[in-house]
Amino acid sequence: MKAADAAVRRLTRRRGILPGFRLTFGFTVLYLSLVVLLPLGALVLRSTQLSWAQFAAAVSGPRALAAYRLSFFASLLGALINLVFGSVLAWVLTRYRFPGKALADALVDLPFALPTAVAGIALTAVYAENGFIGRYLVANGVHVAFAPAGVVVALTFVGLPFVVRTLQPVLLDLDPAMEEAAAVLGAGRLRVLARVIAPAMLPTLLTGFALSFARALGEYGSVVFISGNMPLKTEIVPLLIFTRLEQYDVGGATAIAVVMLAGSFALLLGIHAIGMVGRRRPARSQVVA
Amino acid sequence: MNASSPSARHSLPPALREPVLVRAALIAVGLAFLALFVLVPVAAVFTQALEKGSLAYLRAVLQPEVRAAMWLTLLCAAVAVPLNVAFGVAAAWAIARYEFPGKQLLNALIDLPFSVSPVISGLSLTLLFGAQGFFGPWLAAHGLKVVFAVPGIVLATTFVTFPFVAKEVLPVLQAQNADQEEAALTLGARGWQVFLRVTLPRIKWAVLYGVILCNARAMGEFGAVSVVSGHIRGRTNTLPLQVEILYNEYDFAGAFAVASMLTLLALVTLAAKKLLALRAREVRP
């Protein structure tokens, strides 16, 4: 206790005399531990109770492998779609003026705000055989609902705001003088885009893409309605975890969950790293200017 | 107005503007994408809900089960939101105003629930409080039930909405230096007085913004709640879970009717968010 007191005093000295460090820091750590770290710790602890053979069997069965593959590639595809069209949308929303722009801008946030179960049944209704869009797709032989394509549609929906919302502020902050300088030097619009704007936006694009991908990987609610949940075909990892749990295979569920958690953390670290590179960038360009 | 503000953007010199056709094409592509993935599905919720007429709609949303689900949903938000507000403000204050070892780690840990699949959150709580969980035997011995009961649902909701307020308040606090708080101290204010009279007024919009987002997620959470709920009708179903049940029973009109209530909540949330963003821009220098 004495040592802790001394440590706090040292900290106060370093950071000035604003009150409340003990209270806020203590509450933060306590609450974080109880609400977040304790449950996740239980998950990791439970997985260590499995034997290596049990663990390997759970995470490398054909059903699990198929689920990893689907989750990974469908999330990747969804994030790519969002990267392309989200960039267009962000560009249009920051640079152009057109009727309905405010509404469009507000709609971008809807996937954040709409409960995923609602999104799930809504997307299913629209893309099913008799749905508003689905009927035209089916007529052309494209099946979305109850097929892997449905998973991609749902994951595109949930990841949609990330690319747009990550890009928008950076596009707004982009110094027009940079583009003007390029134009004065004789570069056409396409070349300005490729040589000036795109490189400046690269870390942001990557961040938006990664955020969208990460969100898609863990998504459950919107997918389970549209995918049809066929093992080996349209079963995503979170659903498989849920299924194992419902079958009282707690060990299996835990093992798959830990693998997925590890993947998410790796992704999170990656996003932080990109963020740090991105933040250093403007400082560097200022030095050049 | 500085040169990079949105309105200045529209008057970009001609050399920096794309040809009209290119602009039109880009706008069309962007809006089509938005329509296909967002606008049409949302519209579908309402058309499906009202397909069998407004009477059927009313009957669907006034069922006792739906009303019970609504109360549970409100309860979840009523517990999770205040807890996470208290946490968010405390965490933002500690991180923005003091130096301490492990600050980066703490900052990263706060984001953790965002990167964990909701199903895994639910599973974790089951492993802790379920029949086979670490605290399971103790809870059973004392006649307490967490998983497949209301406390589990509230806990799961708190977990998934954990970072919202902290994430909104932290950048705002970090952008302000401690000058005004220090000024209050030199004028004789004590810790709580500094917080209530100086800090809180300066972060209130960010807190409110966080509350709105936190509330929307708390009322709409599906995956994590689904795992710990056990789907006991009229007892452990929130509105999103009720949507699932009705849907799986092929009561589509009922499912969409309940879904339309949640969609309205989402639309109100977006509107409030937009208003607050405007308001906050006015307030900030």
Place this chain on the structure above:
Amino acid sequence: MSVRVERLSKQFAGAVAVSDASFAAPSGAITTLLGPSGSGKTTLLRLIAGLEVPDEGSVFLDGHECTGVPVQKRGVGFVFQGHALFEHLSVRENVAFGLRVRRFPAREIGERVDELLELVQLRDHGRRQPAQLSGGQRQRVAFARALATRPRVLLLDEPFGSLDARVRIELRAWLRRLHDKTQLTTVLVTHDQEEALELSQHVVVLHAGRVEQSGSPLEIYDHPASRFVASFVGEANVLHGHIRDGRASVGPHTLSAPAGVREGATVHAFVRPHDVQIAHARGVGPPLAGAVVEDLSRVGGSVKIALRLDSGERLAIRMAKGGFDGLRLARGDRVQVELKGAKVFVEEGIGT
């Protein structure tokens, strides 16, 4: 009420901000902490206020040690460089803040706020928000707020630092009048020597966290205690030379040097621009030094003359327009200069 600090030291993450600083600010006077940025003057002020906790040393207010007294109870008024007004409160409420948190009765608060707004000449601005005021007005509100709780000491951290030059000069005169009225012991931090010399009765010169010299403005200007003070306070030319026969030999000039210095040691002679006598070269030999007029520029009522001495060193001098007209100087003229006064510092060891 006096302010005294003894052997104060403060480091931030290993970087020394204040090191073994001691000085006393006399009661009822304005004392300036003067130094370049990074000299530790703001940290020193914050240590006095109790906004920082010293690593070592003590702070005395009115002869009582108050190093461990929290900032709320020190009875100091503090004006921040960036004014730090509460942006969400009106001018009145800003001024009333200190009284409100001390739970003064409402009527008393109202009267005191009126009194202070009168004092800072902002009686009609009470209901405005800080954002609606000019920079100078905001800083005056900050003064009123700091004075409202009747502090025993007023601490000012570059209060005019973020203002335009013209407003700054106005506010300087205003502060002077305010102090004449209140007679409050005041410690002012600034990097602007003009502000320091004009406003204060006592100056403490800081350099790299240390107190270089403490004294009246005239003492500091006329008798700088170190090379740093001589070069930082007031304009000065530096000429180089050596100790010869116990005297400082700078070009053809021989200046008195402190006793007991090593023969041959390097000396730096600090010469104020107005301490140089100048005459047309008319064949008079040493001890006057020859020089060429390199540049002339008139600034208001005085003339700046840039000279290059025959030794190659440059000398900037300043004279009144009247004296200059009598000389009829032109660029390229050969002149002779005489040093009326110089401050000599010897490398290793300081003296007169």
